[in-house]
Amino acid sequence: MKLIDSHSHLTYEGLIDNLDEILKQCADVGVSDCIAIGTDSDENNKVVELVEKYEHIYGAVGIHPHNASTYKPEDIERLADFAKYKKIVAIGEIGLDFYYNFSHQAEQEQLFVKSLQTAADCKLPAIIHSRNAFERTVEILNDFGDALPKIVFHCFSGDNKQAEILLEKGFYLSFTGVITFKNAEALRQAAKIVPLNRMLIETDCPYLSPEPMRKQKINTPALLIYTAKKIAEIKNMPLEEFAEEITKTTRSVFSI
Numbered sequence: 001m002k003l004i005d006s007h008s009h010l011t012y013e014g015l016i017d018n019l020d021e022i023l024k025q026c027a028d029v030g031v032s033d034c035i036a037i038g039t040d041s042d043e044n045n046k047v048v049e050l051v052e053k054y055e056h057i058y059g060a061v062g063i064h065p066h067n068a069s070t071y072k073p074e075d076i077e078r079l080a081d082f083a084k085y086k087k088i089v090a091i092g093e094i095g096l097d098f099y100y101n102f103s104h105q106a107e108q109e110q111l112f113v114k115s116l117q118t119a120a121d122c123k124l125p126a127i128i129h130s131r132n133a134f135e136r137t138v139e140i141l142n143d144f145g146d147a148l149p150k151i152v153f154h155c156f157s158g159d160n161k162q163a164e165i166l167l168e169k170g171f172y173l174s175f176t177g178v179i180t181f182k183n184a185e186a187l188r189q190a191a192k193i194v195p196l197n198r199m200l201i202e203t204d205c206p207y208l209s210p211e212p213m214r215k216q217k218i219n220t221p222a223l224l225i226y227t228a229k230k231i232a233e234i235k236n237m238p239l240e241e242f243a244e245e246i247t248k249t250t251r252s253v254f255s256i
């Protein structure tokens with residue numbers, strides 16, 4: 001079995017300092033590859049270092065909406081330079097976070113638009129972070145029309161209605177370990193209607209450890225297996241078959 005963790009913060013403390021061991025654990029359970037996600041210029045630099053060092057790590061570079069009030073114009077320009085690396089396979093994570101509002105909403109929107117333009121120019125998929133901002137996120141994506149490459153909604157946590165809207169637009173939905181949580185019934189219902197050729201899975205580690213490992217403080221890509229098992233169960237199909245389909249989708253989205 002070969003699963004791909006489509007969203008992991010491998011450059012974060014607790015993961016980067018233990019990466020060889022973590023990747024060994026991944027191989028043991030059938031998580032073959034990871035996509036490391038950048039959130040600012042420093043992290044993006046580290047992502048590039050990781051993809052150069054590790055065969056089975058790919059990368060995405062982006063500026064997280066949390067950093068919309070503090071980033072420098074050259075940070076955006078650098079995204080296009082990073083994107084020239086063959087193993088940088090997406091722009092992300094980028095988007096809107098109106099839950100924490102660590103940055104002003106207007107600044108988040110400006111950064112989001114600039115980042116999407118970079119994805120369009122570089123012809124790379126965009127990995128979208130959208131929290132408490134579903135409608136505005138979709139509006140901004142609509143403004144781009146056909147100019148955008150593939151769009152992945154990371155950590156999708158919505159309901160059927162939101163899933164339908166995204167599917168209709170041709171977007172991809174990525175599910176985290178949240179789907180294993182007891183109170184996530186609406187999300188499990190949404191997963192039912194997302195076809196496997198439009199679905200990805202991710203850990204978003206070090207956050208969001210899945211059940212039954214929810215107490216594990218630092219989530220790792222190896223725990224992706226619990227999310228895979230849960231969705232295979234929801235889809236009423238054997239895990240191996242689910243893994244094969246979902247990995248095919250992930251490889252096609254990121255051309256890896």
Ligand SMILES: [Zn+2]
Pocket residue numbers: 093129130154155
């Ligand atoms: Zn995110």
Ligand SMILES: [Zn+2]
Pocket residue numbers: 007009037093204
């Ligand atoms: Zn993330």
